[in-house]
Amino acid sequence: MTQAQEEAGSGNYLLEARGITKHFGAVTALRGVDFHVGRGEVLGVVGDNGAGKSTLMKILSGLFAPSRGALIFDGRPIRFQSPHDARDLGIEMVYQDLALAENINIAENIFLGREPVRRLLGGWLPLVDHKAGRDHARQHLDNLHIHVKSVEQRVGELSGGQRQAVAIARATAFDAKLVIMDEPTAALAIKEVGKVLDLIKGLKDRGIGVVLISHRMDDIFYVCDRVMALFHGANFAEAALCDTSRSEVIGWIMGTKEGQGELAHDRVH
């Protein structure tokens, strides 16, 4: 039974997607995409605009339901109703446009939507435990080696790199197993990119799986273990970082391959 074998095999991966297809009306954004990422692995996802990267990420984070195909997380098939379900499993998303509220402080941003609460008057009056929030935030930032003046600083006062660091801290504050990042360095000054990439390496060391969507070859070749390319909504190529080169990956984005061997390798699944 092929299926049983495959399911047993999938236990090696943190998250696996099989044959993901997504239609938007008459438009097909994804056609039978296969995908997997392991614990402590950083997977780079490349592809031209419209190749289906964002759609795939939105399916992985629970924002869209796939039209066809299966998701397997930690060896179990899963079906997300909303991003909430994905987060409950430990799948977090870091957005390109820095989804932080600039008017509130770092600690509150980290715990937004999951505020620590203490109950007063015998449980009748649940109030935000600002102190616990600050303490946890400070500790978490320290663990990630993120340095800010104070966790009570408003996010609006931070630089782009610091904000991205806070966004990553936010994604990992609650026992995340997989963090999906959509162009995390696109909005940053050059000198801040390195810090964010080191932060991603730090996540990998903590056993967290990372999916990194990026256009920057420098980023991909600095942090990733493996890279996969999407082209016109389908798997195009995939390789461990040590088996490929920048020029080859750039070729994949544009839909060209150097040899038939590569193609055969990619069609194994």
Place this chain on the structure above:
Amino acid sequence: MTVSTDRSRTGNRTEAEAPGLGIRLLPILDRYGILLVILVMGLVLYALQPDVFFSWRNITNIFKQTAVNSMLAIGMFLVILTAGIDLSVGSVLALGMMSLAVANAAGWAWPIVLLLGPAVGLATGFVNGVGITKLRMPHPFIMTLGMLFMARGLANLISGGVPYTGLPDAVRFLGSAQIELGELDGTRLNLPVGLIVTIVVYLIFWVFLEHSVLGRRIYAIGGNPQAARVSGINVDRVLIFVYSLCGLMAGFAGLMMAGRTNSGFPNAGIGAELEAIAAVIIGGASFFGGRGTVLGVFGGVIIMGLISNTLNLNNVSVFWQQILIGLIIVVAVFLDVVRRGIGTRR
């Protein structure tokens, strides 16, 4: 001299990071500056009318007169925090007021009459909230502008556009009752219940906004609704709550106004929405959402009350009142722009 020693002590910092006195005072000024403004205003007004201004009666008058705007402004503040606007509060005030006056005339029991105003306000606010979120109105302006007309029309419809007079004392209590504290130098010291109501309501809102989960989420939504949404916050539900609460406060203001005037009258609350918005803006809230404090709103209401009080005491035409309030709105927002400029340079 002092500057140079300062520098040498903080030699490892860059100059921009070394906080000057102004920068260090900034957060305090940010938070409590409005009290300073009120204090200075109070002193100037005292100088103008030394016999009257600080009299017990005049001070309590100011609170009696600002109670209705206090209620409208705090609801409006919540809405403005979410970068929204509620233009309907003046009409909702009138609707709440007329509903309870008509119900009273129809012989309903006073506890129901009492609750009817706030309840009608709550329902109207709920409709606003649902309209803005579920009907996906392009801007809260549209929905609440519609409600401005609908609530005013409904208020006239149920009353026939006729004033209703005479409410039971229990219904008038919040808006007009006075607690006798005793006598001092021959003057009766009466504490208006409206003042106590204002203080209690503002304390509740302060705890709610600063310390409750929902309150903090309202700030976050004002700062970046997208961030709130991806954080798993049901933004629509929070907005419906916010507009409902704003409507509730408008209905409550209607109850206070009914108590104060012992009647429901068709012209109640015309233009009141603009006064509430003015108080919120003078109090330092940002029209773009996410910024402002309960204390600031309270200060804004009091500043407007002080202006009106002092101009009345000095027999100045109300036209000056309008000009001054307009001027203060512009100056307050200008100061905000200046302050933000400094904030980003820091």
Place this chain on the structure above:
Amino acid sequence: MNTRKLSLTLAVLSISTTVLAATAASAQSILVDMKGPGAGNPFWAAVERGALEKGKELGIDTVVLAPPTESDVAAQITQIEDQLARGIKGLALAPTDPNALAPVVEEAIADGVPVVFIDTQGSNEGVTYIGTDNVAGAALAAKFICEQLPSGSEVAILTGIVTQSTGKARADGARSGLSGCGLKIVAEQSGEWDRAKGLSVMENVITGNPGIKAVFASNDNMALGAVEALKSANMLDKVMVVGFDANPDAADSILAGEMSASVAQNPENMGALGIESLMKLAKGEKLPPVIDTGTVLVTKDNAADYK
């Protein structure tokens, strides 16, 4: 930066101080609180003039205040409360809303301050009302229309806001006067005291009743609106327009042969009698419950006096 903020604040305050210093008055005065400001409204300007002149004549400091608009009930209550705190020795009040003003009038009476109502009767018992007998005034206008038209002619009434006593009284007076002499009232609609609304209501009236011969408008603003509607329908020569108040615009219109007549109140008398009556009350004299300030029919013959 904090110095800048402070200096700006102080600048604002000093502006207000200058305004205040220029107008501060002595404490013991009579307060005349009108429905609307005298500026921009000749009626209230006349009330103000009458009160101030009488005050000067009798040597009493007189303060005249008004809310910014006639609908701003809360502002009027606030003004009276503030002035009571300052201490006044009499209040002549034109209430924006008789019922809503009743509690603050009670407060004044409890303070021992004599009170009279001018122009609009309040709802407090035992307080003298000094103003126009609006029923009689409207009847005067109706009588004028009756004299010009054959019995059975179609006429219309533009009413003010009939939930206000003035609006109701004028509508009542006109209705009974017009139907009493055998004219046929084909339309009675509210123009809410407003010229633009008067215009659009009149447009509808003449569309539905092209045969009308006269219209009575409960104030001149609506009458002037009606004139505009008739002009654009080319019906002005066939329909006579009679207003109420005899304001300067209406007087001009009458002299130009557009409006036929108006009814003059005597607003100056309201201000003057208001002050005079409060002085009588202060001396312990009794007042009748109603003091009529009188009405006069204004036609081409005497309109020049009202410009």
